[in-house]
Amino acid sequence: MKILIIITRFAKGAYTYDKNSTEKNYTYMVPLGLPYISAFLKKNGYDVTILNLNHLEGKVQDLIRDELSKNQYNIIFTGGVSIYFPDLRDYVQYIREDSPDSKIVIGGGIISAQPEIMYSLLKPDFIVIGEGELTALELMQCIEKNGDPSKVDGIGYTENGNLVLTKPRKPIIDLDALPYPDLEGMGFDEFLDHTLPTFIVYDTVDFPRPYPLLASRSCPFACTFCFHTIGNKYRQRSIKSIIDEIKYAVRKYKVNIIHLEDELFAYDKERALEFCKQVKEFTDTVPYKIYFNLSLRVDCADEQILDALKSIGCTLIGLGLESFSLTVLNSMKKHTSPEQIERILQMIAEKGLAGQGSFIFGDPAETFETATETLDFYNNHQDIIRGGITLGFVVPFQGSPLYKYCVEKGIIKDEIEFIEKRSQEGYPFFEPMNLTRMSDSEFEKLKDRVFTAAFTTGYFSIPISSESVNGVNEIQIRCPYCNQVSVLKNINYPKRFEFQQIGCRHCNGKFRMVTPYYPAMRFIFKILGFNRINSLKKTFDRIRNVGSNERKIGIT
Structure with missing residues (x-):
């Protein structure tokens, strides 16, 4: 039985689908779901090949066709x-x-999130619902023996023209028993060799070699905007298992950044402190500096936790912020408060670290007053926000309680039409849906305020110099927080009105690296506002497209 796993070509920046794109893409967060399934199937004796479309040049159709012409695969797995x-x-x-x-x-x-709808739209032979390792193995064994698929938990398939969903798969409790994800099979060395310090989580070093590590699975909380693919049963790996994988990653791949994809670090304080102790014991033996990035809830940290994190080289801490309005936080079922948000950001700043997260507007409970609470905090506390916090609007992702609310209230009138529209137009992050009780005109004013603040608030700095040294670009730039000069390598000078979010190598504050054009653009943006700028851009784009089409047909 030969198995092919296809890892989709991920989008650069905001998602738009272009089936004719031919570019390689190394700017993505490494997916772990399919590599875990590959490793588990290989451990059980199966012949698995991973086709990572991100590392290949050419149209996706041609790349898949070429792979299928070279090998006959019995089973092909993909997803996302x-x-x-x-x-x-x-x-x-x-x-x-x-x-x-x-x-x-x-x-x-x-x-x-939507097994019935997606089965009908995608029309595969089987779908896997929830956690995939055991399901994939049992499905393979079933197909191999021409067995009864109804005996395999957590799948969907067609029988007599009807979709059959088997009983849900119970979560894997012993995560330590799983093999490490098959990153080698997806070309991880190639990914590392091409990774640039362009992600805010990778800008700590000039030549980042980040390793994604899953220390736990799922989350026991039920925030309305979130969907847990594998349910709400929170499970943790043992500290020994995590430390062993860190040692493996450092020795095999010479990684210098460990990115813990753990939603609830410090949920168990004693466990978090013991983890930091054992990490430090190991990293002190490594002849180079290793940095850590991770996420935690704003109600699960204190000075002791932050000191422990700083001691192991953690410079950036992901935070679940969402809003500075208690009304909205309660509506989102966050079980946090504005006071906790301010306290954790203040502590992080005092420790010389940086927080990362988002304030997302547009929850059904949002009003102009609640939004003003968040915007006022954002605009007036840039000294503790330290550049890592973004602004945007809540998105009703499929499967989330918020999505179900939109369907129930008729905001999403036809789910299939909604999915098809998004597939054609991409995710319109700058054209958010109005899920609030505000009128459309009021919501447009809120959108203008939020995106104007997003583009015009925050610290920035123009590089002092930029030159190529031994074939590597080198930039000197002064930090707007601590006034120290950092030397950044392997990063390009931004173009005209573009900017690059970077971090100070002295105080870890995040800020925008900009060109001399940027201050003027920012001033104009502040005067005109996002909505007018966006309207002008759309007009210019239409004129440009008309002119382009006329030239194509010979009118001009």
């Missing part, structure tokens, strides 16, 4: 989150055309 619906839809079509005998299996958040 909901925004990659158009990619997965096309992958199914390409596989059907070029390898009609292959069984197609799709999993991930896109399936777990």
Whole structure:
């Protein structure tokens, strides 16, 4: 049995789907779901190949066709989150055309959120709902023996023209028993060799070699905007298992950044402190500096935790902020408060660290007054926000309670139409849906205020110098927080009105590296506001497109 796993080509920046794109892409957060499944299947004796489309140049259709022409695969696995619906839809079509005998299996958040709808739209042979390792193995064994798929928990398939969903799969409790994800199979060395300090989580070093590590699975909380692909049963790996993987990653890949993809670090304080102790014991033996990035809730940290994190080289801490209004936080079921948010940001700043997170507007409980509470805090506390906090609007992702609310209230009138529209237009982050009780005109004013603040608030700095030294670009820039000069390598000078979010190498504050054009643009943006600037841009784009089309047909 030969198995192919396809990792989708991830989007750069805000998601838009372009089936004709031919570019390689190394600017992505490494997915762990499919590599974990690959490792588990390999451990159980199966022949698995991973096709990582991000590392290949050419149209996706041609790349898949080329791989299928070289090898005959019995089973093809793929999947992802909901925004990659158009990619997965096309992958199914390409596989059907070029390898009609292959069984197609799709999993991930896109399936777990809407199994019936996505099965009908994507039309694979099987879908995997929830956690995938045991399900993938049992499904493989079932197909191999021509067995009864109804005996495999956590899948969907067609029988007599009808979709059959088997009983849900119980969560894997012993996470230590799972093998490390098959990053080697997806070309991890190539990824590391091409990773630049352009992600805010990677800008601590000039030549980042980040390693993604899953220390736990799921989350026991139920925030309304969030969807847990594998349910709400929170499970943690043992500290020994995590430390062993860190040692493995450092020795095998020479990584210098460990990115803990753990939503609730410090949920268990004693465990977090013991983890930091054991990490430090190991990293002190490594001949180079290793940095850590991780996330925690604002109600699960104190000075002792932050001191421990700083001692192991943690410079950036992801935070679940969402709003500075208690009304909105309660509506989101965050179980946190504005006072906790301010306190954790203040402590992080005092420790010379930086927080990362977002304030997201537009919850159903949002009003102009609640939004003003958040905007006022954001505008007046840049000294403790330290550049790592972004502004945006809440998105009703499929499967979340917020999405279900939109369906129940008729905000989303037709789910299939909604999915198809997003597949054609991408995720319109600058055209958010009005989920509030505000009128559309009031909501437009709020959108203007939020995005204007996003573009015009925060610290920035113009580089002192930029030159190539031994073929590597080198930039000197003064930090607007501590006034110290940092020398940044392997990063390009921004173009005209563009900017690059970077971190100070002395105080860890985040700020925008900009060109001399930027202050004027920012001033104009502040005067005109986002909505007028956006309207002008749309007008210019229409004129440009008309002119382009006229030239194509010979009118001009």
